[in-house]
Each structure stands twice: as C-alpha cells, then as structure tokens.
Amino acid sequence: MILTLALRELRSLFLSPLAWSILAIVQFLLGYLFLGQVDLYLQVQAQLNTMQNPPGLTELVISPVFSNAAIILLLIIPLLTMRLIAEEKRNQTLALLLSAPINMTDIILGKYLGVMAFIFINLFFIALMPISILSGGNLDIGMIISGFIALILLLASFTAAGVYMSTITSQPTIAAVGTFGLLLLLWVIDWAVNINHGQATELTQYLSILKHYQPLINGVFKSSDVIYYLLFITTFLALSIRRLHADRLQH
Amino acid sequence: MPLQQAEKNTPDAQNSPHETLVSVRNVSRYYGKNKVVSNISFEVKRGEVLGLLGPNGAGKSTTMQMITGNLAASEGQICINNFDILDEPKNAKRHLGYLPEQPPVYKELSVDEYLIHCAKIHRIGRRHQKDAMNLAKKRCGLKQMGRRLIGNLSKGYQQRVGIAQAIIHSPPVIVLDEPTVGLDPIQIREIRTLIRELGQDHSIILSSHILPEITATCDRVLIINHGKIMVSESIDGIQQRIQSSSLLVAFNDAPTNLQLCDFKGVSNADEISPGRFRLHHNPEIDPSEDIVQQSVKNNWRLTEITPEKLSLEEIFVDITCTEAEENVEEKDEEPA
Numbered sequence: 001m002i003l004t005l006a007l008r009e010l011r012s013l014f015l016s017p018l019a020w021s022i023l024a025i026v027q028f029l030l031g032y033l034f035l036g037q038v039d040l041y042l043q044v045q046a047q048l049n050t051m052q053n054p055p056g057l058t059e060l061v062i063s064p065v066f067s068n069a070a071i072i073l074l075l076i077i078p079l080l081t082m083r084l085i086a087e088e089k090r091n092q093t094l095a096l097l098l099s100a101p102i103n104m105t106d107i108i109l110g111k112y113l114g115v116m117a118f119i120f121i122n123l124f125f126i127a128l129m130p131i132s133i134l135s136g137g138n139l140d141i142g143m144i145i146s147g148f149i150a151l152i153l154l155l156a157s158f159t160a161a162g163v164y165m166s167t168i169t170s171q172p173t174i175a176a177v178g179t180f181g182l183l184l185l186l187w188v189i190d191w192a193v194n195i196n197h198g199q200a201t202e203l204t205q206y207l208s209i210l211k212h213y214q215p216l217i218n219g220v221f222k223s224s225d226v227i228y229y230l231l232f233i234t235t236f237l238a239l240s241i242r243r244l245h246a247d248r249l250q251h
Numbered sequence: 252m253p254l255q256q257a258e259k260n261t262p263d264a265q266n267s268p269h270e271t272l273v274s275v276r277n278v279s280r281y282y283g284k285n286k287v288v289s290n291i292s293f294e295v296k297r298g299e300v301l302g303l304l305g306p307n308g309a310g311k312s313t314t315m316q317m318i319t320g321n322l323a324a325s326e327g328q329i330c331i332n333n334f335d336i337l338d339e340p341k342n343a344k345r346h347l348g349y350l351p352e353q354p355p356v357y358k359e360l361s362v363d364e365y366l367i368h369c370a371k372i373h374r375i376g377r378r379h380q381k382d383a384m385n386l387a388k389k390r391c392g393l394k395q396m397g398r399r400l401i402g403n404l405s406k407g408y409q410q411r412v413g414i415a416q417a418i419i420h421s422p423p424v425i426v427l428d429e430p431t432v433g434l435d436p437i438q439i440r441e442i443r444t445l446i447r448e449l450g451q452d453h454s455i456i457l458s459s460h461i462l463p464e465i466t467a468t469c470d471r472v473l474i475i476n477h478g479k480i481m482v483s484e485s486i487d488g489i490q491q492r493i494q495s496s497s498l499l500v501a502f503n504d505a506p507t508n509l510q511l512c513d514f515k516g517v518s519n520a521d522e523i524s525p526g527r528f529r530l531h532h533n534p535e536i537d538p539s540e541d542i543v544q545q546s547v548k549n550n551w552r553l554t555e556i557t558p559e560k561l562s563l564e565e566i567f568v569d570i571t572c573t574e575a576e577e578n579v580e581e582k583d584e585e586p587a
Contacts, residue, residue, distance in 0.1 A: 004371045015359045096416065099319040100372045101344040211449035248323045 001102055002110045009084070009114025019118060022076055026069075027125050033068045037061045059218075062130050066147045066217040070154055073119075074187065078154065078179035080118065080217050081162025082177055083173040084111045085244070089170035100233040104244045108237055112163050119155050123148070143219035150216030153229035154209065158183055160236035167243040183209070258407050267310070269296050272346070272424050272454040273318065278327030280313055280478075288478040297423065300450040302469035303458040304567065307550040312352055315428050318456065319349040331424055331450055346372070348422040352429060354413025358402030362393055365401055366419055373420035387415040390445055392438075406433040414442065418449065425449060427457040431464060441516040443468050462567060474567060482566075489566070497559045498539060501527040503552035514538040514545075528561070 013019040026216040041060050053216040088094040097107050130144050158179075165178040190211060205211050209232075212225040265349030273295040280288040288310040295301045302312045304470060316322040318329055320336045320343065329336045334343035357365055370380040388394050391411040394405065401412055410433050415423055430446070431439045446468045449455060459465055465472055472489055474482040482489075500511075503526065509522040511528060521529045532538050539556055546553035 001372070001374075004368070008368055012357065012359055053286060090353075091358075093355040093357060095316075095319075095321050095349065095351040096369070097372070098321045099344055099347055099349040100369075101341045102372060103341070213316040221344060248321065 001106050002024075002113060004103075005097075005107065005110025006113040006117060006202065009111050010117045012081070013114070013118050018079070018211075022080070023122060023125065026072055026076060026122060029072055030065060030126060034061070034065055037064050038133075042211050053133035056136055056177075057133070058143050061133065062139065062144055063147065063217050065126065065129055066151055069151060070213060073122075073155055074158065074183055075180070077119075077158040077174040078162055078183070081159055081179060083166070084115065084163055085166040085240075086169050086172045086175045087225060090172070098248075105243065106242050108163060108240045112159060112237060115159050115163075116156060119159065120152075123151065123155075126151075130146050140219065146219050146221050147217040149221075149226075150213055152217075153226065153233075154213050157209065157232040159182055160233040160240075164236040164240045164243070167240045167247075224230055269298070271295070271420075273298050273330050273456065274328075274330045275314075275318065276328045276330075278314075278317060278324045278329060280317060280322065281325045286315070286477065286478060288324075291475070291478070291480050292327075293480070293483060295424070295454045297454055299453055299471065300446065300457070300469045301454045301476055302465035302472045304460065304462065304465050304472055305458075305475035306460060309475045311475055312428055314395065314475070315349070315426050315456065315458060315476075316351075319347055319426050320344055321351070323347075323558040346423045348417035348425045348426045349421060350413045350417040350425075350430060350559070352432075354409050356401045356409055356412050358398070360533075361398055361400050362388070363397040365412065369416045369419050373422075375420055383419050383421075386421075387419040390418065392441060401495060407435060407438055410434060411438070411442075414445075420454070423453055425453050425455045427455065429458055429460075431459070431461070439464075445532060498530045498532065498542075499523075499527070499555065499557040499559055500530060500542060500553065501555035502546065502548065503554055505547065506551050514541050527555075 038061055041057065085094070087096070127148065130139060133139060160184075161182055162175070162179040165182065166175040168170070169175050169178070186207060186209045186211075188208075190201065190208040212228045215222060216225055254477060271294045275294070277290050277291050278292070279286060279290050291314065293301070293455050303314065309318060313322065317324045318331070318336070320340055323337060331343040332346040334346070336343045340551065357368075360368065361382065366384040367380055370383050375383050387554055391414050393408070393411055393415055396408060396412075401409060404412070410430070414427065414430060417427065429444070431442050432487060443464070446455060446457065450468070450470070457468065466486060466489070469486060471485050472482065473480050476504075507527040508520050508522065508528075511517060511530060512530075514530075516533040516538050518531050518533065520531075530538065530542075537558075539558065544557065545551070
C-alpha cells in the first residue's frame, strides 16, 4: 500500500514540469560548480606536487560537490514537499485516502518515500560527476561513499521536516516557507551563539545540521552523526502522523 | 446465547437481506464550543437508501464525514458492518465508499489512471482492477472519457468520476454527499436511476437539500436541522404528511363561518377574501362531499373546491423554520 502511494506521488511529480525543471537546474548548477573545481585543480596541480602532504583529488574536487549539493537542495526540497499534504487538504482530495482502508502511517510514509524516490533519481545524476573523474584519475572511494551516505541522510531529514510542515497547513506556499525557515535556522543555529557560553554552544552545535554533515563528507564517519539524522527523520515523520490523526479530532 | 453468536459468524447470516450495515449511536460533534451535530442516532439496513435532508449548515456533511472516518465523533459510536470506525478503521473502511462534497479527484491524472489508483488503494486484486474500473465507468457513463485528463473535464463529469470512485470496489455502504450537484437534468436522472439500482443490494446514505431528489431516490428520510434529527420517516410516511388537511372553497352566496365549522371533521374556517374560505379538517375525514351536497341544498352556489396539498417542501420549511425561530429566541437571551 505504501508502495502504491509512493509510486503515485512520484508519477504526479513527473506529470508536472516541476520535477523535470528541478532535475535540470540542480544538474546545471552542480555541473558548473564541479567544472570550476576541476579547473582549479588543474591550475594548482603543479604546486601540489611540490607540497609535502598535499590534499587529494577527492578533497579538492568531490567534497565541494557535496557541500554545494546540500545548499542547493536546501532551497529545492521545500518546493518538492510543500504540496504533499497541504495541496490535498486544499483540493479536498485527502478524503479519498482517509476513507480508504489505509493507515495514517501508510499515507505519510507513502508520500515521504515518493519524494525520496525522486531525490534518489537526483542523486544518481549527481553521482555521475565523481564517476566521470574515475575514468581518468584515482579517488578515495571510502570518502565518496561516506559523502553519499551523508547527503542521503541530510536530504532525508530535509524531506521529513518538509512533510511535517506540509501537514500543518493547507497552503503549500506556507509549508514551503516554513520548511525553508526551519532548515535554514538549523543550518545556521550555531553561528550566532557566542563561543563563551559553554552549554548553549554545545546544545546549538548538537542541533546544527551542518555540524553533523561536514565531518561525514570529509570522510570522518561517526555513528553519532548518523544517529542524529535518523532521530531527526523519525521525529518529524512521527509528528506528521500525529498531526494527521489530530486533524480528525478537534478543530 | 452462544448459539446466536455462532450464527452471527456464519457467512449466510452476514449476507442476510436486512442486516444493519450502518449504525450511528448518540453521536455528537463539536467544533470548538460549537455543537454542530448533537446526539443523533440512526441505522441503515442492507438494501436501504437513506436521505439526509436539511438546509445549508445543518450538519449533513459533518455527519457523513464522521460516518466515513474523515472526522472523529466527539461523542457516541459509529459502526460500519459491525466494525467501529474509530477502533477498527481498516476493517470498517473496507466496506465503505464515499463521495465528499468536492469530488476528491487528482486533476493531473486521466480518468483511467485515477480509477485504477482508487482500485489499488481499496485493495482490489491486480487481476480484477481493470474489470472493476470498466464496470464503474459503465455505470457512471464515463466509457468515452477514459483517456481524458480529469482536470479538463466539466464539473458534471468530474462529479461522475467522484461517484465512480465511490463504487469501484462495490462496497456494502455507499455515502454520497450531494451526488447530483453540478449535473444537467439528464445526468441527474441517470444518477438517480443508478442510485436506485445500487440501492437494491447496497446501503446508501445520500444528502441533499433538493427535495424531489430525496422523494425520487430514497426509502427513508432524515430531516436534520441545527445538528438534530427533526423527522425520521419512511417516504410513505412523508407522503401521508403531504396528504391534504385543508380545503379551499369559494361560494357566490356564502354561508357563515359557523355554518362551515359545523361540517363533520372541520376544525375551523378562515375567510381569505369575501366568499372564499380555507377549511382545516381532520386528515382522516374528508368533508368535501358533504359540502357539495349542502351547497346544492341551500343554494350557496359553490364555485371552487380544491384540496390543498402540502408539498414536502412546505413540510420541510415548516419544520426547519419554526425550529430556527426558536433558536433565534434562545440566542437572544444569551449574553453576546
């Protein structure tokens, strides 16, 4: 049942120009930045050879792809998730799902996985960039895999937050703005806090999405970072399911 | 007792023609402090078409949303085919088809794609999905529309797609919220025939504020106003209410009021204009024959005698308006 709902969500995405244009624009931007990095690497290659412990090809060319992808998709994902529930509420099509023999959990997971499937398609195209380098150079495969796991976890978290925002309103645009605000806040949450406030810094650093992402794409694989993302995803999905239940009770 | 329970579980007993498919017990619903539906109870049996009738905002849609599990009742219990809609939603909803006020259609899909999707989420097996879709399309007159995008269809056709969606898994209980809104007169007739046809072996609950529609399709009517059931009666009972209980008479040489009141069964006589009277009488005694005879005898020169029929509309207005006035008075007393 979850699969049926996920497939319909994915289908609907591709029936509108939105999915195609997102794929095209993300690919164009990342490709442009990627070429810039390759170019930079070629320029400094001679100097790197004279250094004693030079940064590798992966660190110079591939890691920035992950950083850039995270920022670009931070802007894009709210647009993908905003319609999930909010639009169904607005067009009053949610009744179809609510009066069919389906759980609320199935509805949320179905929609979530539908968007995740689209994100995996997007990731496949992003993965083509490192693969293209493999044909002519040596890369640190472990680091790339760690980077991809990080990116998947990060985007899965973004999507979960987006699904939740979409359940609390019937206006897709508000859902998008809300998701964007929330994600950006979590992105920069540790920037504003003064370094001297010991405990506050610790908390904000733990909450910061970026602080858990950076080590992973640099090849430092800590299970606590992975757990952070898994907690983030479960929390927001559970909140979304609760929210759908609550909608039936009182207004 | 154990024997009875065993009987209940046999398939024969489940398909007995007059089992209760929908039971609503003491159900209320609040929106904030506003009580929209208050303490309503009714049952629908297999093969029965129940009409919910009421003015806008009477609580018809809310009731239907509660029956279909889209809203939870604040108080009371609703069972579909003996499954509680809140405790066992999956089992209850398996027996349910629902057309909300707005047909819940995805405009970016074609009719076929949409109906197949509906068949899937109602758990129709892969092999039967196509047949189910074709039957639903045939029943709702959508045969030619399969490849069209729902978003490009007219309101009437979207409504039909909505109905097709509600009956595709041929559920025992079908709930239709204003099914004929936006349809043209020919379509309305087709849909009414369809409802009658479906009503033979399904339970149907439909709402409307159009009275002839209810008389044309339903076996029983609930008139709802301000969230309360005002009248719950079979169509025959309603028809009896429609029977005349007043006569319009006119004479060229009129008798007095008193003389008219003397007729058997007549309770009073109002003079509408000189020589023209409205006689209120006991519905079981028809005084018209007496009046004609007396008129000839006394040379009153009777020129008109018409039995006045109350239409369902008048009964409806009568019930809903008196209630509304009472409520207005009640509200006035409350501090604003």
